[in-house]
Amino acid sequence: MNLTQKSIKSTCSNVELLINFNNRLNFSSLSSSNCLQILTDYNGSARPISNPLHNFLPKTQNPQNTVSLICSALKNGNNDHLSLLQKTIRDNGLICYFSDSEISRVLLRCQSDSFSALSFFNWVKNDLGVEPNTQNYCLVIHILTWTRNFSQAMKFLSELVDLKRNGMEDVDVFESLLSSSGLCNWDPVVFDMLIKAFLKVNMVKDGFRAFRKTVKHGMYPSVISVNCLLNGLSKLNYSKKCWEVYAEMGRIGVHPNSCTFNILTHVLCKDEDVNKVNDFLVKMEEEGFQPDIVTYNTLVSSYCRKGRMKDAVHLYQIMYIRGVSPDLFTYTSLINGFCKKGNVKDAHQLFLRMADRGLKPDIIVYNTLISGYCKDGMMQEARSLLHDMIGEGMYPDKFTCSVLVQGFQKQDNLVSAVNLVTELQRFRFIVSHDIYNYLITALCIENRPFAAKALIHRVSGDRYEPGNMVYGELIESFCRCNFPDEALCLKAEMVSKDLKPDIGTYRAIIKCLCKLGRSMDANSLMREMTDFDVSLDIEVCRALINGHCRENNFCEAQSLLSFFAQEFKIFDTVCYNTIVRLLSGEADIAKLMKFQDKMRKVGFAPNQLTCKYIIDGLQKAVGVHKINS
Template identity: 55%
Template structure:
């Protein structure tokens, strides 16, 4: 590999190179030490004093670089630790670190040994090597074809200079004036930026390299194009492609496929035909990857006729559709509600010798479930098992949702029990999904039986499962079963109820006129640090009003308002109505006054109840007279 030299005047015209760092490295009789970054360079100049020539080499600071390089000669690597002890203590400047690296550039192993040691020493002292030191090391390793190690050093430098725009690129340019180097370092920099999630800097590095005459290779450009496409920077993809043509880098089939994929992702299918013509003019024939991207894109956008047309074109051009092609078409037909044609396409795929995988099976299965064709879906599940393609969570989830959607949730439960007999593993997520679906379908007893089977098989139900079961039992007015489940949950599993669960139990107890138990449940949840809400307040107050327990209702209404700032007008009006029915004007007006003091504001219904109470009192008075 020939050395590449860069004109200093050319570089200075293109870039303002950064000033050299003033970081230092100390050499002492005990260890190499880090000097602070603000150490004055004046100390460095004093090292060149002629008087130092009168000292022995081991005590002469001006000989430090020579001594280190001597220790790093082949065969002497293990002597560096002992050799450094002979060197008098004083700082080794950043410039001298660079000189050591430059004098060792023909031996990348020795240079890397010194660099790694210096980097660790700096880190221990809270400092770090400067950008030029790193860039020299990268060039030395890349020139020696040690690309993986060069990438590691470059990655470390990129992390170190994450807040400094273009500093690494400028450092590589500056270092290239001093040592043998290869333009491959700029490709490496682009890749490191992309790998580190710094896509914009990767793009900028590509643009900077192109501007000063360095052409990235097609593989690096493809990596950049793909990253831009994945991040939806579609216009930038075409900027890179135009620049690629300008600097004379020939695209390959991968380049064209990435750009076609970019067009498909952006929805600009109108430009696809034009670009494919250009692609063919440059001697590239669309391959299976190209066609699959187009078929998939057409199907996702509902252009099934275009997708099917491409399907036939593939055969005419001697490119038989593969599993990906068929799966995309099946998905397109299913989304269009044409499950019958999707089924025929699936059979045709099998007839042509292609073996369906879990994705193709699940695609058709999803189509069946969406259309309510549960018999066909169940039959397809059996085909999956017979062909050795194990159903996954997606398969079972779609089946459960399909059966539930059409009011046949118990059939889903039976299907899961059936496949387990064949040794098919069903994950805990699916078991939990079935339990929750049964609860939402108001089938808590079926859900509890299924939960018991889960526990027998070693599954551990979590808080979500217990919550859904308790709420479902309460919704079905089965509060005793809910309370038993609460005890099992707390005593057997050590779990605590959440606010939703307490709300359901308290509401159900009040609806069953078990208001004292509801009061106890309220106290329990408060002791656990849970704050009751308006719905709990309403259940309790309305419940006690239903039992004509006016004193408890009054207490709870005031308690919720004062402590939890719950001002529920349904509760307020319910108590007001009960007082009005008694016809006691004094109690009625006192209640009204007290409630207004703590923040209640009567509404139209409140006034109606007050008027009704006054009328009742007047009527009672007339009857008494």
């Protein structure tokens, strides 16, 4: 044995002694991939205890060298180094020792090089498959913010906020950012960004809390962030908090801009406090801000919603005096306000004035005015405006058609509504299928099923196919008009299109057939119902029993009554008494007693009306007997 072999043998013996000593202290046994005792630090993450045995492992297998190896790979600035390192970490089982604290240590070493910090953080998340904790996120956010890489910092800040929103991280993001700022370089603008990140995902309350904490710690958010916060609070109707934020702006010296005043004007208009609005506008002008088009539109819209058209028109005139030209929104608000007040003529005058001043009306303005005319029953004017709209190259939408059809319907003039829709179809305008459904249903309600059916055929080329609801309305309308054969044809058409008739459809046809003395046909339809698993209801049962009793078909009526009771557990006393009354009228007491006995066995019990019918039958039978005697 040479000297080198002796040295190796001696080293191996020393390693074995260390392993034995380690085992006596209940440490983990030494192996290529798992040789460390694991402790838990204050935040619950696992971290390895420094162990002298690690020094006997190769450098790339020593968990204590992981941070240095990663920093070295990052320093080389080559992604290939990270890929090789990733393979080494996985192959040697070091991934379980790569905890949150190691991630933080690498980030802190890279804080002067934001590119390396960003590359490392993305590598950990996307390639290594390790989930960074809140502190890791906060450190990389601080590093990126300090180096003015605001877009990436905002991206990670939004991710952290999303983790909190989804309940994956139960932490105070503000406090986490604040505590981690003591470990690295940082910029106060990160807290301004945090407010925006909360508002971006509609976490307005969290944004408000972040604002208050930012101010409390002596940091000033930007006016843009404050405006975003005011807008979010306004949408949630937190007007009191809006004024708290505004007061805080004055205290800390964040100067409002015109956007700030417009948001607060909107808040005052929502609170419906006109006096406060006027006072606030005076203050706005005292601070050097002139009301702009947004301010005026906010006020005009508010006045119009409240029906204060005199004030709205006065403000409209003031706009011209002050050199602020009303825009499309201004005119739309005024036209809508006049239409709601029933003053369509003034609304139309404004409409013409708007066009004279070079503003082209849009679909909303046309629809507003057409709706006003329809509301006042001025259908000729509404139709004329529709033609003007089409002449300007605008397509009537679902709302346009809907208000016109409803307007004609209010005047009991559905024929004009049908003609209007078919005219639009002829000019190749796309009419919503909902309009067809509405119009067909309206014709059915007016008991004009043949007109409704004709309309269906007329618009079938528009790829219109009636659904269950329209078929149901049409069938019921035919039945109300005593055309059961037309209804039966439509039901067959439904079945051929794989549309399943419902209980209402079957009920309408059965009642119509029974009313017209075709109870046996109704029986066949009732059997079809049961085959299609459509449950019977009491109305269907009563229609069938009444129909057979009117046709003096006692046997069929009795059979159906037993069938309903035994198969569907329908024990209807009305049906039972209908048959009792039929038998009482025949004065056949033996037959009546036999029927009553049979029905009692099925589960029917007589009531007071049953007894009355039986007594009437007995009296009639006695009278017949005396006459015959």
